[in-house]
Amino acid sequence: MGLPARSIRQPISFMGSLFRLADAAAIGIGLTIATTVFGRVPEHDIMAGAIAIAGHLLIAEFTGLYRSWRGVSSEREVFCTLFTWALALGFVGCIALTTLGVSYAAWHGKARLVVLTWACSSAAIMVLTHSLLRSFKRAFWTRGMNHRPVAIVGVTELGFQLARNLDAQPELGLKLVGYYDDRPKERSPEPPAGLKRQIGGIEDLIADAKAGFIETIYITFPMRAEDRIRGVLRQLSDTTASVYIVPDFFVFQMLHSRWTDIGGLPAVSVFENPLYGVDGVVKRLFDLVAGSIILTLLAIPMLITAIAVKLTSRGPIFFRQRRYGLDGNEILVWKFRSMRVCEDGHKVTQATKGDSRLTPIGGFLRKSSLDELPQLFNVIGGSMSLVGPRPHATAHNEQYRQMIEGYMLRHKIKPGITGLAQVRGWRGETDTLEKMQKRVECDHEYIREWTLMLDVSILLRTVLVVLKRQNAY
Known part of the structure; x- marks a missing residue:
């Protein structure tokens, strides 16, 4: 059965x-x-x-x-x-x-x-x-009207965070009575100053709930403590208190979390694209409008740059390189050619200071970021965004995904012409593993914290970074 x-x-x-x-x-x-x-x-x-x-x-x-x-x-x-x-x-x-x-x-x-x-x-x-x-x-x-007394089961870090959240949001109408836990105090972490203290064990909790002193109970035991949770729930079933289990999902590295359900069965995302629904439409509209305006304003400089590339070195005006886009799907990223070579194979050598492969105007194009402007066509076409994790060459992706945990998660959103890592100082050559790790950390932070105002802020800060020409060669 x-x-x-x-x-x-x-x-x-x-x-x-x-x-x-x-x-x-x-x-x-x-x-x-x-x-x-x-x-x-x-x-x-x-x-x-x-x-x-x-x-x-x-x-x-x-x-x-x-x-x-x-x-x-x-x-x-x-x-x-x-x-x-x-x-x-x-x-x-x-x-x-x-x-x-x-x-x-x-x-x-x-x-x-x-x-x-x-x-x-x-x-x-x-x-x-x-x-x-x-x-x-x-x-x-x-104003404290109609507060509901609540208790937290489990003297844990998760319980402390829940207490802080309750204290910071009085509009919830929930008043914390204290913590209940059967573990000896010497085995439990000390609650931070300003938070409620442990006021009893599970038997005390049951008695207070039966007496009506507590209306709502939050269980914050770790998920591995399934037997303890079952035991508490069994005893609480003899009361009329409302009981909630607060899962400790945050023991995992959450890229972007949101609740969903499948036929009423709940699920929480751990690795997820934050730009679904309204947020995705907002970002796409912003890319189209702002990208079109920027492309119009820079049309003449881009034309002059194209002519300069053609007249100063042999080869094509544009360089298209295979890179990973949204969800790791391969895209072709456009750039003005700044080198005498067009590497796009299993091995791609990053540009370095004084690189001999640069064309006569290649150094200037890279320092001024003019070589990146054709990526506006990628933005208009929808394969890139104005702001997002910078796309790396396919060869570099395959190299670093084996060296940095969570590296491929940066591809949960569209790559960008600029990003949080670039305005934080992690632009340019990543000659050490630490530099790439810092860049990936910034990319993860951007995905977790995305807002439209963050995009606007990064675009404005990018102008200052380009003018300073830091770490660009």
Whole structure:
């Protein structure tokens, strides 16, 4: 007889329902404002409003709009709200053109103004209501109202981190009572100053839970302590306390972690591309817009560089080299040729200071990074990004993947023209293993901490690095 099917469900919270209702109301109010201002309420407008509400709520489940934004900047939530609403409007437009029989010609001046007013007013109301609801919730819990007493089972480093998180986020409405653990104090680490102390063993925990002194319990034993966890759970099953297990996933090197589920069965990512969903769209749009602008501004300098390469040495203007792209797939990276040779085999020798292989203008091209500009075509084409781990020659990838643990994880996102490692001083020749390790560490940090503002910061800092011409030859 097989084991019973198991799954974990993510409940829709009261606040999540409130946000959904608020967005539906915002769409309706925005449509009312638009039709009132322009004096029209045809049946198509009412139908469009209903479709927009349904579309917005459906699309929001894919964009993650109603997930917990705790610990994430408010700017990202605002963007997600506006992006979801924009997709919903596009959904309404497609339905109107294909199903409702509304022709393109019907979108005359007044109709377009109605839609524009509707879009802007609803967006403004959504952003305002989201901000007000989150501020209200934060203020409610921060003032100590309706706190739930919680306990941590396990005097462990993970338990200490959980206590810090609870203390740093009073808006959660959780008040830590203390730690419970059966291990002697001499076998347990000492809680850091300012955190709660151990107040008893497991029997004390059960008694306090039965008495109603504790409503929520977090178990922070290591995953290898399965028998201890089962024992505690068996005893807690005789109480009405809410019990959570906090897995110590962070004993692993987490490249990028996020929860997912397969038919309700949860899974947490250890090595993952962070640029899925809205974030991936944001970065791609940024690459296309910023890349196109930069390419336009640098078109004349690139033309002059191409002519100079052709006139000063024999050979092609461009040098294309095989390198690893997203997920280790091979791509061809474009560069202005700066050397008399075009190495792209099983052995590629890195450029060194005073390299004899440089063309008459090759040294200048490399120091000024002008040789990298053709990679803007890679960015526009989608095989590279403006910012990301710098792509290495295929031969170097095969060499270093055997020497540096986690080296290939840098390929979980698209390579970039510049990156965090380059602005941290790890640009240029990697003549020692330590230099390459530092570069890989920066690449991993970039993947873990990516934000659009980080990309902007790296691009601005890259300008200063290029002007200083450090470690470039």
